[in-house]
Amino acid sequence: MGYSRFVAFSNLFRCPVVSDDNPEENIATCKIIEDNYNINIEHNDILTVTYLTKSGGFRQLYDKDHNRAYTRQHYKGQSIEKTVEFRFDFMSPVHCSEPGSKTTCSAAEKPIYVGKDVTQNEIDITWSGWFDALSGIAYYYLEVFHLKPNIHGDLTEPEPLKPILYFKTFNTTSVEFPHFTPPHSGMYSILLQASDKANNSKIARRLVLYDNESTLSLTKPGMLLGNAINASDMYIGDGGIHVSTAVLETGFLWQTTKNGKKTPIVLDWKNHFVIKMYEEGKLLNKVLPYPTQFVNLEDDGILRSKKYVSMDDNEGMRTVNAIPNIHGIVKFETKKVYTDDRRVPVSGWEAHSLSERYEVNEMLHDGSFVRFWVRATDIMKHTLADYTEVHIDNTPPRVAGVNFHENLVNGTHNHTSRITFVASDDGSGVHWIEYSFFVSNSTIALEKGAMPASRNNATRACIQDPMCNCVLETCFLREQTLDFDNCRFLVPKEDLNKSARIEVNVYNQALLYDTFTVNIRRLTDLGGLEEYSGPTNIHIEKNLATGVRLVWDLPKKASCYGRADIDVVVVDSGGRVKVIHVHNEGTFIDLVGLEPDNDYSISLKLGYRGTELAAQPYKFQTAPKQNYLEGSVIAGIVASAVAVIGIIISIVVVSYRRRRMQTEKGGLKAMSFKYIDAVDAINIGEKQNNSEM
Incomplete structure (x- = not known):
């Protein structure tokens, strides 16, 4: 191998159970234990064991003449020698891209390569550049997992030992690489395990976002779709797109400015654009490390049994790091348009930070407008655009021709008066009317009210109705009618000769307003208030x-x-007082539990909102005490009691049969009102009598 090895241990061991004098006729089993072995086996060590086996034995000669052992002769047998070599490899395979690798990767050599890691197509998986200098690569093992979010929203392999696809090959030189089409859209992890002949392994992981079905959508339809939106349902964050500095009550479409100065305008589209699949599946969130497996086996002494990823995905578009996004959107762009062109712009888009808010200072004059476009882009390069607009109105509405009509004959109320006037606003249209009722010179309103201004909501009103003052295809009518109930001026009797006034505010859609006042000379001029009735x-x-x-x-x-x-x-x-409340449409009350031949004072008091309006006094004396009841009176009382009980039972039975108990309860209560009052009066009278005794 080009170098000499240091021999750390060399020893000869003899098998203690066999010898020339103790041969084994069959198979010999020899077990040798070295108690003093203290050499640590390390990577790239070699342990060589040479076995030498010799046949033989002996023969024992016996002297028959003298009856004794004569001599022992040993056979010269055959010998055989065999050597077993153990090479120790404790190092995992290496990829050429790793720090410290003795080889350099070419551009195409990747530990695992999946092509585009954000795709809607089939995934082609390849790898190259793996080597193991000592024992060599034995096989490759591939696994694919479908990632799911945990309770914190981070993506992980929920069942790290149950891949949805696996592939193993022992052909390490010319691999037939696998292809994979996920069963449905989502985040996937692909693990490649490279193992050497000593079963050392190294695992690399790559992530893939597969999406062939997601769509960019709007939480709430915007102006581009032309759908009617109820302004009363709008609020920031409701999924719509609004100019939040504009007036909420009129749909965030109208705003005032200061002429000659730039005006802050804030565009808000919180929760407007969304990809539900990405938001619900957390597909762009952080990916946690692969959960390490078989830790217990490693702790029990089974070396290199742990399964973990040592080369994770930190390259490409989809890495282990979260991709910044809002509801699955990775990019926003904006564009301002000052013309009436409502087509989606094809150019001129300006990059915007990844937020759902856009602030700008604009020099806008009375009567001008600006249309704000927002375009959202997802990670698959799908786009969706929507817009809203804001109109500037710095001029309040005009009011003329105010007339006051007292005490209409056939009005909408029992006592109706009417205010008519002409109101118009060429900028944003007359939107809302508020009115307040004042008595004399008081600055505190007795009552307040509001109503929408007159409109013609017919589909083609702006074309067909000549009375229209059309603004943004909405027909605002000039003639306004305000009917009110005279009884809203209900005051104590002593205030009826005072004057009064009605203050009316007329608002446009920018909430600018004009005010006028209708004066009433004396409250008694209004029907229903002219006298106590x-x-x-x-x-x-x-x-x-x-x-x-x-x-x-x-x-x-x-x-x-x-x-x-x-x-x-x-x-x-005796000055004792009892107060009994009577329904305002009642015309009698039975007072019982009174003392015979006694004087009583009664007052019928009228009150409204906690204020006493008037009182009607009356006096009477109860009849003298009698020792008996006439038969006709007794019969009348008994008959009345029976009749009342019969009526109550009939009502209950009929109600039960018709399943209208709830409806009839109100009627039963009304019928029993005087009876309840009478019983209450009797009980109070008895308590008072008992207390006097």
Whole structure:
């Protein structure tokens, strides 16, 4: 081999169980143990064992005359010698690309080569440049695994001992390389194990992204598709593409600027572009090292039993490192267009950072607009573009021809008044109307309301309706009508002679507004507020010793006060007070549990939003105490009780049969209202009587 070897150990061992005087007639088994062997066997050591075996034995001559052993004669047998040589190889095969390799790779020599590692085609697998100087390459073993994300989103081989494909060849000089088409799109790892004749192995891994089915899609359709989008459903991050500095309420399409100054404009397309397969499969995430196998066997002393990757993938497009992406998108580009050309641009795209936000300062004037295009590219070079636009409006709407119509005969409410006016906005259109009600000089609104401005939403309205003020193919009508309920001015009775006003704000789509005020000389000029029309003709219909029926009338057409809450306040001669709430459409209440021949004061109080509006007083005296009940009264009470119980049972039975228990419960409660109040009054009366005893 060109050099002499140092002999670290040389010894002659004799087999102790055989000799010339102790030959073995059959097969001799010899076992020799060297207790003092202390030589460490290292890589490239050679252990030579030479076996020398000689036949022979002896013959014993016997002297018959003297009856004794005479002499022993040894045979001269044949001898044979055999040598066994053990060469120790503890080094794995080497690839020419490794540091310290004594050979240099050519450009084509790769530990494992898969061609394009991001592909939609069949995968051709080759390798070259492996060598083992001592024992030589014995075989190659190839495995393919389908990678899956773990709970942290990192890709790994979920079953590292169960490849979806394997290939083994002992032909190490002219290999017939395998071809592989994955069963479906995804991330795959390919492991090549090069093993020498001493069964030392080295594993190289390469990664492949195979994709023949993914599509770039939009979470929410943009303006390019021309679909109608409800502005009320929009918000940043909803999957749409918006100019976030524009007005949200009108679909992020309108913005104001300061003339002569650059205006910040922020374009946001968070979650707009997405490749679901990549996002769900985490196909561009980091790839973890191959999980080391058979560690326990190595720990148990079985040398070089571990299976691990020593040459991982750090070259090409798809390495073990994560590929920066957003929802599978690896590149964004933007382009600004100032014309009405809505075709996807073919040139002029500007590179953009991998983010879903674009900020720019633009010099935009009143009435101008800019269209923002965004183009997304995935790792397969697929592209998808979409756009949105922002329009500039620095001019508030114009309002004229304001008229106030009090107390319409057939209005939308019982007591309706109307404000009409003409509003127009050539820039962005009249969008929204807000109104507030004030009493006297108060700066705190009594009530507030809002309504959309008038539009014609017919498909061809901008072409067919001459009253249209068309903006972006939307027909905004100039004539506006604001109907309101006079009862929104419901105030305490002492404030009815005060003046009032209605402030109206008219907004365009840029939320610029014009304001006007409608003055009301006196609240009593408004129908429903001109007079108190609460309960009238209060009287006692039935007067018994311990209870009465209090009855009142309500107007056929209730004033605003007819909506007020009614509380019956009962005060006895001792000053004790009981308050009973009555439905605002009720016309009587039974008061029971009263004391005979006693004076009571009653007040029907009307309240609204916690404010007492008016009170109607009334006094009565209960009938004297009687020692017996007339037969007709008793019969009437019994009949009434039976009738009430019968009605309740009938309602329950019918409700059960028709499965309308929930609907009928409301009716039952309404019918039982006076009964509940009466029982409540009796209980309170009894408690009071008991406390006095």
